[in-house]
Structures are given as C-alpha cells and as structure tokens.
Amino acid sequence: MNENVYDTIIIGSGPAGLTAAIYNVRADLKTIVLAGEQPGGQLTITTAVDNWPGFPLGIGGTKLMMDMQKQVTNLGVEIKNATVSRISNFKLQSANFKIELIDKSELLAKAVILATGAKAKWIGLPNEKEMIGKGVSGCATCDGFFFRDKVVTVVGGGDTACEDAVFLAKFASKVYVVHRREEFRAAAIEQKKVFGNPKIEVLWNSEIKELNPPDPAVAGSPSLDKEGGDKLRAVKIFNNKTNEEKIMPTDGLFVAIGHTPATEFVADLVNRDPEGFVVIGENKDHPMMTSMAGIFAAGDATTINRDFRQAIAAAGDGCKAGLDAESWLGSQSL
Template sequence: MSHRKLIIIGSGPAGYTAALYASRADLKPLVIEGHEPGGQLTTTTEVDNFPGFPEGIMGPELMANMKKQTLRFGTEYLTSLVTDLDTSKRPFTLKTENGQEFTADTIILATGASAKYLGLPNEKALIGRGVSACATCDGFFYRDRVVYVVGGGDTAMEEANFLTKFASKVYIVHRRDTLRASKPMQQKAFDNPKIEFVWDSEVCEIIANDAGVNAIKIRNLKTGEETVRETDGLFMGIGHKPNTDFLKGKVELDEHGFIVTGKHPDTSVPGIFACGDVQDSYYRQAISAAGSGCMAAIRAERFLEDN
C-alpha cells in the first residue's frame, strides 16, 4: 500500500489546476484521472471563453496543455477509477478498480459532473458538431441560427434564454404540456419573443451531414406523429449528474448528489476538499472549475501545515 500527502481524484480543469498548485507546493500529488482524462472539455471543439487564448483553443489541446504543465512540476498520474474510499479516519484509504490501494493525508475530489443526454445513436459523435450541453460555452457559434433545446426544468429555461442572445429562434422541446421549471424561469421563457415551445414531444432522431447537425426528427407523444425540422443546433437542457456514486455515505452530498462545500472548498470531512463541477451545479465553466481547483490545493496545503 502506497502513501501520499495528497491524492487528487479526477482530472479536467479543476483537477489539473489543483495538481499544478499542489505540485508547486511540493506536495507531490498523485492524480487518479479516471477513464476520461481531461473531463468534458475533451469532447468540445473550440473554447473561446478561457482567458489567455485570444484566438481560442481546442478543448482537448487546452486539457493536454494543462496536464503537461503539471507534469513539469512532478505530478504523478494513474489512469484508473476509484471504487472505494474510507473517510472514517486519517490517513484516508482508497482502492482503485485494478486492485491498487493507497493512503493519503488529504484528498481533493475533482470528479466533475456528466451532462445528461438523450441516448440517441449518433448523439455523442455529434457533440461539438451541432450537439451541445452548454449554451454558455457554445451559444456564440449560433448567431442568427435556429436551435432547439430539450427539457422542461430550470436548466432548459436558462439555456434557452441565454441562446436568444445569439440565435434567431429557439424552440424548447418538452415531453409534457407543463414545465417543471420554477415559476419565474417559466415566465421569463414565456415572455421571450424568440422562444417557442413544442409540447408533448421528444427528439427521436438527430439528422446530420458532413458539416454536422442539420435537422432533427420530433415525435408527438400523444398522436405518434413524427416531423422533421431543420435546425443548426440541438442543446441538452436536462441537467447534469455529478460523478459521486462512490462517495455516498462518505462525504455530505445534496439532494442532487453534488458535494456540499462551505465558504471554502472544504467537505464535511476534515482533510477532504472538493472542486469543480462535482460541487458546482451553478456555474459549470472551465474557468470557475480551475479557480476552485486552485483554492482546494491551497486549502489542502494549509491543512497539512496545521495538522
């Protein structure tokens, strides 16, 4: 069994930034990066809203650069999943899927959250080519275009309203004839002249050409009628699922499964910190995740100094 001062579980902007600060503080962190090193940004194309890149940068390239920077300062990586974590006493003990066991004086949780998708056959292949789960990230690319948003909760209303800053028309496809969103969010969408609702319906097929999405097929759930509608983009507004299944009963989670943190990135267990989308259901941006990774690493360093 190997012992570390600090183990970071998860990669992406939060995990990589935590690793950068921790390695520069000589904590010699081990990052257990999971099956998708780099997180959600590795599935995006151009990133235009991360400071320091005036011409933009491809998501995979940004993540590769972040990782390369941490390696320069001695961060160690393990491509595996954590399957069990004992938070009852320090040093903490964790096990990975390949049977390795580690102990750690401190842990940073940066496992992120996964956008929910519809499960259609070509959906994942079209991410960044007309399919998106982040209007804030990709809305700019749909100026004067027609786009569709799937969902009926606050997430869908937020996505749709944001997209009207750019798109000429935004359609919201919802499976029922009433919304689940909060009343203020509903009213905001109803009052927006660019938004139109497609009730009692679901997207049953995404149609694409070499350039990407160019239409979707919508099925009316009451009549069974299917119609093909031309569109330039399809946005998922059905929420995010935090990657915290292995943390149930280990640290405090909210009703949606996100890690509960206070003013600082401290979890309910002293010595365990959380950063990025796994504890942030509101901003969900690469830059906010990176900032919280910095804070988590500094908190871990100071915790070790005090203990």
Template sequence: MLTFDAVVIGSGPAGLNASLYLVRAGLRTALIEKNSSGGQVLSTSEIENYLGFPKGVKGWELADLFTAHVNEYDVEHIRGEVLKIETIEENGAMHVLHMQNGDQVKTRAVIIATGASSRPLGVPEEETYKGKGVSYCALCDGNFYRGLDVAIVGGGNSALEEALYLSRIVNKIYIIHRREGFRGAQIYLDKIRAVPEKIELVTSCVVDSLAGEPTLKKVIVRHVETNEKRELPVEGIFVYIGHVSNARFVPENLERNEQGFILTDQEMQTNIPGIFAAGDTRAKLCSQVCTAVGDGATAANSAIRYLEQLNA
C-alpha cells in the same frame, strides 16, 4: 500500498490546478484519472470566455496547455478508477482509495475533482439510438452529420455554443427548449438569431419520443402547454440538459445534495476532515472552466493548511 501526502481524483481543470498547487507546496502528490486528461474541456469545441484568450481557444488546446503545465512538475500520474474511499484512523485521519485493479492508495488529503457527466434525455428510445443518432458531444460526433439536419436539446450556454459550432458543419439545426426564454448568454443568442435559415428555435417544447430504423430519422416534440406534437426530420440529436455528478464512489456519510453533487463550504471542505471537492462535481451555481480552476486552487490551499495542522 502507495502512500502520498495528497491525492487528486480527476484531471479536468479543477484537478489539474489542484495538483499544480499541491506539488508546488512540496507535497508528494498523485493525480488519478481513468480517461484522458482535460475533462469536459475536451468535448468543448471553442471556449470564448476564458480570460487571456481574447480570440477564443479550442477546448483540446486549452486542455493540452493545462496538462503540459502540470507535467513540468513531479506529479505522480496514476491511470485507473477509484471504486471506494475508506476513512481510517492512523495518527489522525487517513484515507484509503480502493482502485478497480485491486491496488490501494493511502493519503491524508483527498481532493475529488471528477466533474460531471451529461444528464440523459430520459425518453425510452434513448438507449436504442445511442451511437445511432443520440450524442452528448458535438465536437466528438458532429462530423458524422455533415450536411444533414440535427436537433439540439437545451437552453444553456453549452447548447447554444455547440449549436454555433455545428452550424458550420450541418445543414440545419433545431434547438429544442422546454421554456420560451433561454438561460444562455445573450451574445450566443444574438449570433443564433442572426441565422434563422440555419438555426430554428423550437421553444416551450420537450422531446416526446425518437423514431427511425435502424438509425434516428425523426424527433417528436410536444408543446408543454398545448400538448400538440410535431415531427422534426433529423438524423442526429445532441443533448445538453445539465449534468450529474461523477462522484459515485464517495463515502456514504459524505454530504451531497439531492442531485448527488458534493456539498462543500467556500474553502472546498466537505463534512469529512481531509476530503475536499472542486469543480463541477460539487454543488454550485456556476460551472465554467474559470470556476473549476479557482476551485482547484482553493481546494489545494485548504488541503495544504489541513496537512500543516496535522503535522503541527
């Protein structure tokens, strides 16, 4: 069984920064990740609101910089997936992480930074068209629709940012939003409204169904007030309607909200001693790269103080 002072689960901005702070404090630290390092940043085309990059930065570039910084230190990288966290008592709280490959990792401090995944659209045809027109990542799949017409569902920053990115690749974009107004930043809306011939706003509408054979050929939307339906001739639809927490492996007694996001205090502490949460996997109002990085630092600082108290 591998034993560490602290273990971070997830290598997005929150997890990477937490690892950096922990190892710099002299703690034997492990960083567990089942996918590529960088988290959701990897699926973001360009980030314009991260301080220090006045001209913006590509998501993958920022992820590479974060990862390279952490790799300067002696962080133990473990590739794999955590299936369960078991809390035991051994001279104070001890947590055992059960890995998918059968390995076990023991630690007194765990920081959960597994982020969130895209919330599904929720129409019956969604599964049928995954990989055949339905996507949740414009940066990953946008090039497949070069010169074609596509739709984007959502009204927040992610939807608007990716619409601007796709506008450089596709022929036309329909932005489908259930409300008349948008939650996204005004700067993005101004850019979108400046190109009405390229991007059409389809407001007060929801996706009713998807159709086409064998790949997606049209999206049927329904007006939320009149129930009037309209067909949009598109070959792709990108879904940005929120996220669901990736922390499905946590102990049953760990407090979460109705959507499954982990509840913490302002110091990133959960209701279980020695377990902390940071980034998009915890319940909060603002999910940005900068807040994830801050969460990671705060969680690490709380974990360091917690371990100091155990050893006092």
C-alpha cells in the same frame, strides 16, 4: 516512509483536479492525480474553447487539457491513469485515507481532493455523441455564441433548459424548446422569461426521436447548403399526445436535461445534495472541505459549481481546494 502515502491524492484530471495539483506541488506536497476514465475531463470532447482567458483565437479543448497535463507533470506531479472505486477513513502510517482503485491496488493519503466532475445527461439517440461539436451541445454558455442567426432547439423543461433558451435567443434567430410534458418544472421567473421572448417557441408533449432523419425536405434547411453534410441539419420530433411525427430543420440541439456528478463512490463518506453534488462551503475555516475532515472538493462535482459548470470556475475552485488542503495539512500533526 511508505512510498504509497501521498500528502494529497487528487481524484480527477479535469481543470479542477489539475489546477489543485499545480498549487499542491508548488507547496511542496507529495501529490498524485488519478485521471479516471476521461483523462483531461469533459473539455476533451469539445472542439473550440473560446472563453478560457489568454487565447485570442480560442483553443481546442483537447489541446488545452493536454497542455495543462504537461504543465502539471513538468512541475513534478505524477498523473496515474486509474479510477477510484472507494475511499475509506484509515489511520495508519500517518495517512488518513485509503484509496482503492478498480484494479484492486491501494494508495494512502493524508488529504484527498475530489474533482470528479459531472456528466451531462444525453437523450440517448444513436448518433448523438458523434454529433457533439457538429451541432449537438450540452452547454449553451459554451457554444451559444457559435449559433448567431441560426435556428436552435433546446431539450428539457427545468431551470437550465429555460435559462439556456433565453440565453440562446440573444444569438439565434429562432429557439424551439422541446419538452416531453405539458408544463415546465422550472421556477416561475424562468418560465416567464421564456414565454415573454418572441424568439422562443415551446413544443409541449414532444420528444426528439432522431437526428438528421433522412428526408428530402431537409435539403432546404438553413445550414446544409452553406456548411455541408456532417453537421446537424434537422431533428425528428414525436408528439407523445397526438402520436404525430414531424421533421424540423435546426442548426443546433442543446440538451439540457440535467447533469450527473461522478460522486457515487463517496456516497457513504461525505454529504451530498439530493442530486449527488458534494456539499462544500459549510466549514468557515476550510470553505472547500466536505463534511469529512481532510476531504476537499472542487469543480462541477460540487454544490458550489453545479450551477456554473465552466472550466475556468472549476479551475478556480481547484486552486482554492489546493490551498485549503495545504492549509489544513499544515494544521495537522501527521
């Protein structure tokens, strides 16, 4: 047998991909995980994960993912630091798919699990990425809890921004929603919840231009005195209608302007929704299978998890995709 032929090739090494790998290797399938440019996935850029069960005091995101990788390799799965550029349908040497890597090498697979995740879109401010975990967040469900009695700002105007604002208002003393247009895109019911919440104030026609702008007035902001200087203290807001700028103290900035799934490389192969999330759930025998027989998907890259975007949900999907791929492989005469 060609040593490059795998029963399952799992693309992505976040919670979805690594959990799928655990199930596949324990089903005695020859399995490899291709880790991509972010080994361990999105959780590796967060500090504290408080909602992964089993850790009474929470766990660091990188620690959780490094431990998950160790568990997977201890079980006998190969994890390769490689990024996939293309998958093609390929019937040879009992394989169904050819996986092309950006270094031009190739692997063959009987089944493929796509677990490539989705990246939060960021505003694009110079120090924005450095401030993640220091007040800047792409996930209100994950980090809202840390902002009890603090002032937070949400950026965006869609469903997620409105839902995030309402969710954050449970903890925060004040929630500003900064939106660059004059009206929300969000569903009417979500807008109603925002407008009806006395803690939430919407700043229309407004854009964030700077984080922690140098201004002595900011010294009085709520968190600076208590927690020191490297955290978010304030944002500079630009009103695109009046051209006015103002500095607004804030402890947290939640960027809710959408997510981009890493699925462009399979655009010609499997059905995706208009935003690029891989469609699953349409095959009644194989709920985790995409429109292409033998290609499964799990986690934030899929239509099923796109509205949840939580590690435990991605891991749960990874488990299902692993089991579904195993069951499909068992039904094939390869």
